[in-house]
Amino acid sequence: MNILSVASEVYPLVKTGGLADVVGALPAALLPHGIRTRTLVPGYPAVLHKLKKKKAVGGIDNLFGNPATVLAAEFDGLDLLVLDQPALYDRDGGPYLDPTGRDYPDNFRRFAALSLAAAEIAGDDVVPGWKPDIVHVHDWQAALTPVYMRFGSARNMPTVLTIHNIAFQGQFGPSVFAELSLPPEAFSVQFVEYYGDVGFLKGGLQTATAITTVSPSYAHEILTPEFGMGMEGLLASRTLDLTGIVNGIDVDTWNPETDPHIARNYGPTAIKQRAANRKALEERFGLDDSRGPIFCVISRLTWQKGMDLLAEVADDIVTLGGKLIVLGSGDSALEGALLAAASRHRGRIGMVTGYDEPLSHLMQAGSDAILIPSRFEPCGLTQLYGLRYGCVPIVARTGGLTDTVIDANEAALSARVATGFQFRPVTADGLRLAIRRAMHAFNEPKVWARLQNQGMKSDVSWAKSAERYASLYSGLLAKG
Numbered sequence: 001m002n003i004l005s006v007a008s009e010v011y012p013l014v015k016t017g018g019l020a021d022v023v024g025a026l027p028a029a030l031l032p033h034g035i036r037t038r039t040l041v042p043g044y045p046a047v048l049h050k051l052k053k054k055k056a057v058g059g060i061d062n063l064f065g066n067p068a069t070v071l072a073a074e075f076d077g078l079d080l081l082v083l084d085q086p087a088l089y090d091r092d093g094g095p096y097l098d099p100t101g102r103d104y105p106d107n108f109r110r111f112a113a114l115s116l117a118a119a120e121i122a123g124d125d126v127v128p129g130w131k132p133d134i135v136h137v138h139d140w141q142a143a144l145t146p147v148y149m150r151f152g153s154a155r156n157m158p159t160v161l162t163i164h165n166i167a168f169q170g171q172f173g174p175s176v177f178a179e180l181s182l183p184p185e186a187f188s189v190q191f192v193e194y195y196g197d198v199g200f201l202k203g204g205l206q207t208a209t210a211i212t213t214v215s216p217s218y219a220h221e222i223l224t225p226e227f228g229m230g231m232e233g234l235l236a237s238r239t240l241d242l243t244g245i246v247n248g249i250d251v252d253t254w255n256p257e258t259d260p261h262i263a264r265n266y267g268p269t270a271i272k273q274r275a276a277n278r279k280a281l282e283e284r285f286g287l288d289d290s291r292g293p294i295f296c297v298i299s300r301l302t303w304q305k306g307m308d309l310l311a312e313v314a315d316d317i318v319t320l321g322g323k324l325i326v327l328g329s330g331d332s333a334l335e336g337a338l339l340a341a342a343s344r345h346r347g348r349i350g351m352v353t354g355y356d357e358p359l360s361h362l363m364q365a366g367s368d369a370i371l372i373p374s375r376f377e378p379c380g381l382t383q384l385y386g387l388r389y390g391c392v393p394i395v396a397r398t399g400g401l402t403d404t405v406i407d408a409n410e411a412a413l414s415a416r417v418a419t420g421f422q423f424r425p426v427t428a429d430g431l432r433l434a435i436r437r438a439m440h441a442f443n444e445p446k447v448w449a450r451l452q453n454q455g456m457k458s459d460v461s462w463a464k465s466a467e468r469y470a471s472l473y474s475g476l477l478a479k480g
């Protein structure tokens with residue numbers, strides 16, 4: 001079976017968040033099921049520079065006024081198709097933002113182009129000799145693909161749309177519609193029209209054959225007004241086509257036994273070796289060597305991720321005898337609040353602003369616990385990395401965090417299945433209480449070691465979830 005996967009980022013070529021990790025790891029996990037994935041991504045400079053051997057395999061004469069080339073390349077086991085169109089993608093800055101941090105004003109065109117190219121690859125002879133059986137698109141940036149397919153030659157090919165975060169919907173003013181090369185009837189409630197605007201994700205949710213999101217709990221939550229972000233009504237009409245499949249992680253990239261980014265490698269039978277990583281972290285963040293637990297945070301600094309709650313409890317972590325290290329960037333007010341906490345508590349709180357993949361590995365390997373106080377979290381990946389690295393997750397009880405961490409309550413502790421701590425309500429007090437519970441457990445070395453062990457034994461690989469995607473795909477093909 002051939003899948004065309006379409007996304008705006010893919011690890012290890014271009015990553016701003018968890019979407020890239022999933023799009024980068026799923027193809028290898030699907031291979032044992034006889035499923036071959038080609039991944040279509042935009043030809044940003046970062047992508048083109050990293051791909052040394054690439055060859056033009058097709059072209060589109062007129063993609064919103066300019067010709068585009070489709071390049072093929074292999075990278076780190078990924079079979080890639082790259083949409084090369086310099087007018088759209090050859091920019092300074094990131095995939096979505098210019099160097100000053102503002103959205104590119106033509107993002108609607110940049111990602112409509114990605115979707116239109118995908119539809120043409122699926123339906124026309126853009127890549128001679130190759131056709132997918134199913135097109136699997138990710139998030140709003142690729143969500144117009146099934147809409148274009150509906151009006152093109154691949155109208156009968158099944159499509160899957162995965163929602164990684166329903167908060168990002170790709171909503172634009174009505175004037176962009178004229179530029180999308182869609183027929184007039186597409187500006188209607190059955191397609192992209194959304195309260196008078198154009199909704200990319202909305203159009204995808206209407207037209208994709210199947211919809212998935214990245215955990216079973218989030219699949220339920222997005223049917224409610226609290227989490228559905230306005231899409232709950234539409235999703236309610238599609239519940240039969242909606243599934244939650246929890247994310248896995250790439251257990252080769254994230255393997256404490258072989259990880260090149262950490263000070264000392266270790267496995268489940270040598271957890272004590274983590275001490276060398278803890279020491280390396282203390283040096284890196286300028287922390288003292290007091291014995292209390294190190295709590296880490298690796299996150300976008302946003303309200304979604306509950307980073308305002310973290311700023312509120314930072315002083316308490318120190319008062320309770322713990323230490324806190326934060327790696328992240330985002331909202332400047334939150335960044336400022338956390339930097340202020342770090343300067344109030346030199347030696348006990350450390351912060352690195354920015355994005356640093358290798359450091360994120362060392363933090364998982366050397367910290368005692370990872371804090372994830374998200375207000376909503378479709379799946380979350382950092383708790384899965386934490387489990388694999390013996391870094392105990394302390395998480396808000398929401399979305400995929402609910403599904404992947406087993407709370408250390410009395411019953412779970414005595415059954416020896418607990419892997420971390422959950423809290424609700426998601427407030428500063430809720431988080432504070434969870435930190436207290438964790439401190440208490442940390443002070444009982446046997447209990448803590450059991451939590452770490454149990455976490456490291458959890459299956460966080462893609463194996464089970466890849467099987468679920470494989471059976472979803474087969475079901476779609478069987479339906480014809």
Ligand SMILES: Nc1ncnc2c1ncn2[C@@H]1O[C@H](COP(=O)(O)OP(=O)(O)O[C@H]2O[C@H](CO)[C@@H](O)[C@H](O)[C@H]2O)[C@@H](O)[C@H]1O
Pocket residue numbers: 016017018019021022164165214247298299300327328329354355356357360377378379380381382400
């Ligand atoms: N400053 C920094 N330096 C280095 N690495 C950093 C970093 N900040 C974040 N990261 C990394 O970026 C990724 C973030 O993934 P998450 O799943 O936590 O959230 P995100 O909201 O991006 O993803 C969305 O999509 C994913 C994938 O489906 C869902 O799990 C999630 O719930 C949803 O919100 C992780 O790999 C993390 O280690």
